[in-house]
Amino acid sequence: MSQNKNSYKKFTYAIGKEEDGKCVKEILRKKLHLSRGEISHAKGEEDGILLNAKRVTVAHPVQEGDEVEVHLHERKEEEGKILPAKGELSLVYEDEDFVCLNKPAGMVSHPSHGHFLDSLANYLAGHFEEEGEHHKIRVVGRLDKETSGLILFAKSQICARRLFEQAQDGSRKKEYLALCAGFFAEKEGIVTAKIRKVPEEKLLREVHPEGRSACTHYLVEEQKEGYALVRLILETGRTHQIRIHMAQIGHPLLGDTLYYPSYQGQMKRAALHAALITMPHPFSGKPLRFEAPLPEDMKELL
Structure with missing residues (x-):
C-alpha cells in the first residue's frame, strides 16, 4: 500500500504469517516492489525505513503482526516550480501518483521559449493549485506542439522514474493514429531507418546511416482516396520519428509542413494523434488502459 504526501511517497505493509522471520529488505523488494535505488534512497532518510514506527536496518527480521513503513522523500535538488495558469484541461485519469491528459493540437507540453504560461504543464x-495540492510537474514523454492526444504527468520523482522504466522495459505501450498520404500497397510493415538531427538545424531531423536506431510499426486501418488512417506503434522514441519514417516510405503525414512541404489540403497541422496507452499502474501493478478519440480535424477527413 502507498500514499502520496506531496513531498514524499509513503509505503506500508502488514506482515503476515507467511513472511514471519524474513528480513526487511526482502519485504521491500518482493512485497513493496521497491528498486535497489529506492531502498538506497530510503536508507539515507531519518524516517526512511521503519518497523512498527521505529527505524531499522534492512537486515532486521520481521514477525507476524509487524508493520513495515517506508518514506521516499523528494530530493531537494529535484524541487522546482512551474508557474500555475488557468486553462482548460481534458482530464482522462488522475490518482495520487500521476495524471493522464488529452492534449489538444497546437499546445506545447511544457514551458518553452515564447510559452512560459500557456503550456499544458x-x-x-x-489545477493542482485549485485542488490544494503541491507537486513538481514532471511530464513523461512529451508530444510535439502539433500532436494531439494522451500524455502523462507524474506527481513525484519516484513515480516519474517508474514510468520512465516502464517505457524502457516495454511494459507501457503507446499507439498513435495518423493520416498519411498515398495508397498503401502493403497494409502493415516496419520501418527501421536510423534518425539524426540535421546539422545546424534547430528542429529538422533526417534519415541517416550514422543516426540513432529507430523502429516504427504501422498498420493501415482505413484507406481513403489519396490518404489513409494508419495506426503506429513505436519501439523507440526519437524526435519526429513517426513523421520522418512515414515520409521515408513515401507516406508523409497530411499537414506536415516540415516533412511534406508540398501538401495543400485542409489539415492545418501534422495529422498525428496519441490515441492509446496501456500500462500497469507504477505502484499497484493494476492494468490500466487510456484512450483519446480522434480530434475533429482528423475525423472530418474520414
Whole structure:
C-alpha cells in the first residue's frame, strides 16, 4: 500500500504469517516492489525505513503482526516550480501518483521559449493549485506542439522514474493514429531507418546511416482516396520519428509542413494523434488502459 504526501511517497505493509522471520529488505523488494535505488534512497532518510514506527536496518527480521513503513522523500535538488495558469484541461485519469491528459493540437507540453504560461504543464499546475495540492510537474514523454492526444504527468520523482522504466522495459505501450498520404500497397510493415538531427538545424531531423536506431510499426486501418488512417506503434522514441519514417516510405503525414512541404489540403497541422496507452499502474501493478478519440480535424477527413 502507498500514499502520496506531496513531498514524499509513503509505503506500508502488514506482515503476515507467511513472511514471519524474513528480513526487511526482502519485504521491500518482493512485497513493496521497491528498486535497489529506492531502498538506497530510503536508507539515507531519518524516517526512511521503519518497523512498527521505529527505524531499522534492512537486515532486521520481521514477525507476524509487524508493520513495515517506508518514506521516499523528494530530493531537494529535484524541487522546482512551474508557474500555475488557468486553462482548460481534458482530464482522462488522475490518482495520487500521476495524471493522464488529452492534449489538444497546437499546445506545447511544457514551458518553452515564447510559452512560459500557456503550456499544458502550466494549466496542470493551476489545477493542482485549485485542488490544494503541491507537486513538481514532471511530464513523461512529451508530444510535439502539433500532436494531439494522451500524455502523462507524474506527481513525484519516484513515480516519474517508474514510468520512465516502464517505457524502457516495454511494459507501457503507446499507439498513435495518423493520416498519411498515398495508397498503401502493403497494409502493415516496419520501418527501421536510423534518425539524426540535421546539422545546424534547430528542429529538422533526417534519415541517416550514422543516426540513432529507430523502429516504427504501422498498420493501415482505413484507406481513403489519396490518404489513409494508419495506426503506429513505436519501439523507440526519437524526435519526429513517426513523421520522418512515414515520409521515408513515401507516406508523409497530411499537414506536415516540415516533412511534406508540398501538401495543400485542409489539415492545418501534422495529422498525428496519441490515441492509446496501456500500462500497469507504477505502484499497484493494476492494468490500466487510456484512450483519446480522434480530434475533429482528423475525423472530418474520414
